[in-house]
Amino acid sequence: MNSQRPNLPTNTTEFIGTAVLDTIGLLIPNIDPALQAHTGYDPRYRSLGVFSSRTGAAGQIMAVDEAVKATNCEILTIELPRDTKGWGGHGNYIVLGSESVSDVRRAIEISLELTNVNAGELYISQAGHLEFAYSARAGAALAQAFDVPYGQPFGFICGSPAAIGLVIADTAVKASHVEIVKYMTPNIGTSHSNEVIIAVTGDASSVKEAVITARETGLQLLNSMGSIAESPTGIPYL
């Protein structure tokens, strides 16, 4: 990624940075009132952090989750376009709001940094992809996106083609005592992606074990389809 900082008018918008997976983080210091009215966002938050990626969902939402914990920002929307640059999954589009420009700026900086870390648990082959995530304590973003109770451990298990997703979901919940809080398929809760996804909670070690078990089986299944799955960074965090 050969990222170059653009020369923008500072009164309108600010370029914060880019990250892996075609992720960009931007800042609108003071949203135009006419546009604000169309967005439906709470008008108290005039400063918006705007973040999106072509590929990935849980990793970036977890990155934003940490960013919101560390700053005085609110999540205004988390949307999952059907994207992944030709693969069978989602990208993401997330807007944060704050009364403070500097809080939004910091939140987007953190989100970009952690996106690079979390991308280590995304695995992509020629045939499909897998995405895993684990957080010891879900904040507002994970609670909103995946119905995990605030403050509780969060595990995310996703496989594409969708058949792999269901099988590794089953493997995970058999291997470890966890509770399923979200269940998604091409017709249920996704943007028609070719994925089955579960989010789980429970005690921290059980949730982590469920995710790691799913990863092991998922990589075996995806690699059985004829090409080797790799993460964009090559650095798993689990």
Add this chain to the structure above:
Amino acid sequence: MNSQRPNLPTNTTEFIGTAVLDTIGLLIPNIDPALQAHTGYDPRYRSLGVFSSRTGAAGQIMAVDEAVKATNCEILTIELPRDTKGWGGHGNYIVLGSESVSDVRRAIEISLELTNVNAGELYISQAGHLEFAYSARAGAALAQAFDVPYGQPFGFICGSPAAIGLVIADTAVKASHVEIVKYMTPNIGTSHSNEVIIAVTGDASSVKEAVITARETGLQLLNSMGSIAESPTGIPYL
């Protein structure tokens, strides 16, 4: 496709095989009750056959249709993600259920074998794709997915970009006395794919003639866009 059988724990899941079009077939011998509750599938069917592809819909549904006829399995879901690996159509995600592990295993084996056969009527160019299917006798999968009456002949005509689909639908129904049982467009019945699709029924020879006529015109139109459409197997079955 360089498929390699993974080494999975046998008490949780079973790898059945792969097929063209990034298709994988898996078996869950005894689904976890907590996951089962989220799926909404009939709890009598503890053994699940799980099948999906990145590319293709009618060919694989017809493969599963024959598999269900030949075994004691029920169709639990047929979903059509927006996929095709960057092309304008669907993949598929199909779950079969049975009280018998061996029936599910056999059904997925048949589905994979016939997917390789049926892929001969999928044609892909740089510009778009066409998919055709014909069955002399629709079973449960075709009835559920395309509203064709059970036991009746089934014809499937699909073109992308969508303009080609509508034109070959018109050509087909003019060429042959058939009844349209399903009509799909980007906004109607698809997962926002760039396709127009019709499913038709009627007497067997008329249905087959409709499909073959659509194929002839469709290939001319798609090839007129600048590159030659080819099937992944090169072996048409019609």
Add this chain to the structure above:
Amino acid sequence: MNSQRPNLPTNTTEFIGTAVLDTIGLLIPNIDPALQAHTGYDPRYRSLGVFSSRTGAAGQIMAVDEAVKATNCEILTIELPRDTKGWGGHGNYIVLGSESVSDVRRAIEISLELTNVNAGELYISQAGHLEFAYSARAGAALAQAFDVPYGQPFGFICGSPAAIGLVIADTAVKASHVEIVKYMTPNIGTSHSNEVIIAVTGDASSVKEAVITARETGLQLLNSMGSIAESPTGIPYL
């Protein structure tokens, strides 16, 4: 594009031509009544012009808008499949109807010609894309697709990944006194594309200025993601 005119039966369908962005234009002189009933189109219009592209929306809709102004045709449907050949946006599928075969033929010819012109304001990089459009006077197609008042100036601003779209929308409405008539995001009004889109109206020079300002900022932001955005024709019209 090496387009070759196919040899079709003239009583059923007519190949009009192709254009950039995998666009094809076809004519059904006299739609089959059984198919007509399924489409739900007004049965007075027996001659259909059928137009679609794998990539692009506003440019082609604006092309059709001019075509409908210049001929005696009605717009029967404008649909936006989730396509763009692996990018994060839409393709299009548009059907025109008329009682006159020659009017439909002429409308599709105009639509193809203007698609080649309007594609000059679509910019695609490895990371994402931007689409801009401006018309001094919206006709029926633009009114239907983007809620711009009939006869009024029309501006279209679209960015992908979606974060860029929101930021350039804000930049545009701050730079110029225009009214937002349509606001679209991955979850609002799109087919789950990775885009934020606004359509604006106002006095002609303000609308044009809004679009040009958005283009300048959008190109800087998209190019900051590591590759240079280019239009398929290299000939901007604004």
